[in-house]
Amino acid sequence: MTKAQDNIISRRGLIKAGGGLIAAAPLLASTRPSEAQDSGFDVIVIGGGFAGCTAARELGNAGLKTLLLEARPILGGRTHTGEFNNHPTEFGGTWVHWCQPHVWAEMTRYGLGVKESAGAVPDKAAWMVDGKVRTEPANVYLEIFVAAMQKFCDVDGMGGMTVFPQAHAPFATEGWKQYDGMTCLDRIAQIDATEEEKAMLNSWVAICCHNDPALAGFVDMLKWYSLGDFNVGLLWDRCGHYKIKEGTAGLIKKLVEDGKPEVKLSTAVKKVTQNADAVFVTVENGETFKAKRVISTVPMNTLKNVEFDPPLMPAKIAASKEGHTGKGVKFYFTIDKNIGNYLASAPYPFPISMFWTEYAEGDHTTLVAFGAPTELDLLDPTVLTPHVNQFIPGAKVLDVAGFPWAEDEYIGGTWCFYRKGQFTNALAALQTEEGLVHFASADSANGWRGFIDGAIERGSHVAHTVINALNKA
Known part of the structure; x- marks a missing residue:
């Protein structure tokens, strides 16, 4: 591990003091020649995020000889536990819940606990409408926002319940198809809502799709709503x-x-070749590994960068080339005021869609923020401070840290949110196995797609598909 990797700086989107997983990664890495390079592996898993690590666990527990290849120097995929201001900090995927069944089952299995984000239950909220900020007790914000979301999602007179009646079985009905050609902005324009309600909805969609709301497919918002039991x-x-x-x-x-x-860390896959009997995986240094099956967990946005022979089905390639919308920024910042449990939102194109308190200590508050892609260097305190001051006058940003997931050549984005048409054209295609190559990613989950839970769902499901296939062979 180089000094640069061990002490990554915060400016220009790089994690500051990301010690947690970086320190642990060498303990998980293989430093010896592959034990099965000549005879081959049962399964090669490409990608060491939650989908890949879950699949590898299931395969290993089934007695299969498994090789896990990760392009980056650490495991975790689009998650990373580091440190900011002497606090453990999640720079990527973060939140879990007992209603996210797959991740909760894993946490229960291993005896892991939970902790809260303070701003998830704010005392005070501020929101921007037509460039002006209104600050009120949080219950005032929530009353307006909840009413706006009910209008937004009630496409059927039943709160959207007929569109995805089974939140974890998206293809159980076809009611969603009539809305897959619509963006979230199209829907906002349709409903009878005040400018304040529209501004709140715009901000909500911007954080959910992590981009310009004009790119967000309305069907995905209806899908998320179903995961919240239409609340x-x-x-x-x-x-x-x-x-x-x-x-x-x-x-x-x-x-x-x-x-x-x-x-094997820092081992980028360049080509996957298969014949009727085996799959051959060639990595960046020219080394080739053989397996009976392969599970690719390469993210949707970067799948196009791996060569497959024979080529992947056109729908997969088209989905990867178009990409999902998640291209925005997530970062943490500390201000020189204690503002308690606070939440703020602003409609696109304001550079920060939403931010809220992570913890308040003494006369400082650290907040987590999300924004659509921007040319602004929001990780520069002098650039960020004027935007924060529109909500918190007089506050000075003391420090900022984040990670540029969208710029990472092996990841190419944050969480997955589909564009219009992608529910129809991409989801089933991304799930489809091709010969001896199988695909598992949070980007193609049936339930909490784009979340840690969705990655575990697909990793487990596809691993057992492979286990069953090999048992029958």
């Missing part, structure tokens, strides 16, 4: 309130220790 308060609680006490890195470590795959 935005429950949805918020399930996707923004609770974190893993031991960190996402803690769960990744448990998965790998349990499954005991051979792990």
